[in-house]
Amino acid sequence: MAVIPINLAGRSYQVRVGSGLIKELPAQCGALLRKKHVPIVTDVNVAQHWRDAVDASLTEGGFEPHWHILDAGEATKSWSVLEELIDWLLAEEVERGDYIIALGGGVIGDLTGFAASVLKRGCGFIQVPTTLLAQVDSSVGGKTAINTRAGKNLVGAFHQPGLVLADLDTLGTLPxxxxxxxxxxxxxxxxxxxxxxxxxxxxxxxxxxxxxxxxxxxxxxxxxxxxxxxxxxxxxxxxxxxxxxxxxxxxxxxxxxxxxxxxxxxxxxxxxxxxxxxxxxxxxxxxxxxxxxxxxxxxxxxxxxxxxxxxxxxxxxxxxxxxxxxxxxxxxxxxxxxxxxxxxxxxxxxxxxxxxxxxxxxxxxxxxx
Missing domain, CATH: 1.20.1090.10 (Dehydroquinate synthase-like - alpha domain)
Structure with missing residues (x-):
């Protein structure tokens, strides 16, 4: 496993690159998962390939995964889906010190990161990017956003993740x-x-x-x-x-x-x-x-x-x-x-x-x- 530090004043974190990281979620996330209840946001395509593995990993570590599964595609980065996601996170009683897992490509990472940036004025999130594009770009650096009628990524925030886990195994499931x-x-x-x-x-x-x-x-x-x-x-x-x-x-x-x-x-x-x-x-x-x-x-x-x-x-x-x-x-x-x-x-x-x-x-x- 390779570890690349992102060095920012007061908000430094790691990007970990390797195979088998999803199977080691409890060990990799460590103290960031401070409660048994773990909210996970993903899309239908990623859930089909990786939900069972995530469930097994977290359950074995003593955690309870709670899923919010969205449609796949760029259209998901919208006001209406953002509202739906925030309402779900509030119903899940996510607190400011909690971390949400964003499991998916750039759409899921951008949307979940933006929701985390505004939920209770900012809570944590962990990026688990499952596409090559997300692993090399959108999961790193803290840019989060949704699209509007006027254009792409015009509403968003800078909100850094607490950790990025780039599991190379996920690339094997991609078209x-x-x-x-x-x-x-x-x-x-x-x-x-x-x-x-x-x-x-x-x-x-x-x-x-x-x-x-x-x-x-x-x-x-x-x-x-x-x-x-x-x-x-x-x-x-x-x-x-x-x-x-x-x-x-x-x-x-x-x-x-x-x-x-x-x-x-x-x-x-x-x-x-x-x-x-x-x-x-x-x-x-x-x-x-x-x-x-x-x-x-x-x-x-x-x-x-x-x-x-x-x-x-x-x-x-x-x-x-x-x-x-x-x-x-x-x-x-x-x-x-x-x-x-x-x-x-x-x-x-x-x-x-x-x-x-x-x-x-x-x-x-x-x-x-």
């Missing part, structure tokens, strides 16, 4: 599409800040997707360590360092909005397309070479992820996609900073991007491919 979507967030760390890790991903990406446990473990460890360094430097995204983690997200969120935040386009798939667009737009602005943009595109495409937005079959134009971006939570004084590339392994925050030019660029991309 290949979900593993690919998670891989987008893995290779992101190489593209934005670690050229050597990008090189490793070029060589080993296929192993990760094929289920090679050693490759998956290395990918999760490296990704979490990279995110830990950035979060420790800029927890609340005030200096610009943490904003670099949003590489591909501004473009990607626009595509998610246009496709209705649905299973038509998974979050990781949107981020992958967004990183291709960020690389191409960086080349358009002559920040990187066309060859480097093509290398990013090839590396992402080699994993089986789409690299052309025309494949989505969207009935829209570049102006509409650019308009979606104006709801981005990074908007500041009427301008939208973009995460672009000075090189593979060197992302930068660019505050001088013209939205008119973005609209033209997106129209070109819609017509390409």
């Amino acid at each position: 290949t599409r979900e593993v690919r979507a998670g891989y987008a967030e893995v290779i992101k760390y190489g593209i934005l800040g670690d050229a050597a890790f990008f090189n490793w991903c070029e060589e080993n990406g296929a192993k990760i997707i094929a289920g090679d446990v050693a490759a998956q473990e290395y990918a999760v460890m490296q990704s979490v360590a990279a995110k830990a360094r950035i979060v420790a430097e800029d927890e609340r995204e005030t200096t610009g360092a943490r904003a670099l983690l949003n590489l591909g997200h501004t473009f990607g969120h626009a595509l998610e909005a246009e496709t209705g935040f649905s299973s038509r386009l998974l979050h990781g798939e949107a981020v992958a397309l967004g990183m291709v667009l960020a690389a191409r737009y960086s080349a358009r602005r002559r920040m990187i070479s066309a060859e480097d943009a093509a290398r990013v595109t090839k590396a992402i495409g080699a994993s089986g992820l789409a690299t052309e937005i025309s494949t989505l079959g969207m009935d829209c134009n570049g102006t509409k996609l650019a308009a979606h971006m104006l709801h981005d939570k990074k908007m500041d004084a009427g301008t939208l900073p973009f995460i672009l590339l000075n090189a593979i392994g060197n992302a930068v925050l660019d505050r001088e991007v013209s939205m008119e030019d973005i609209a033209v660029f997106m129209e070109e991309q819609l017509q390409a491919g």
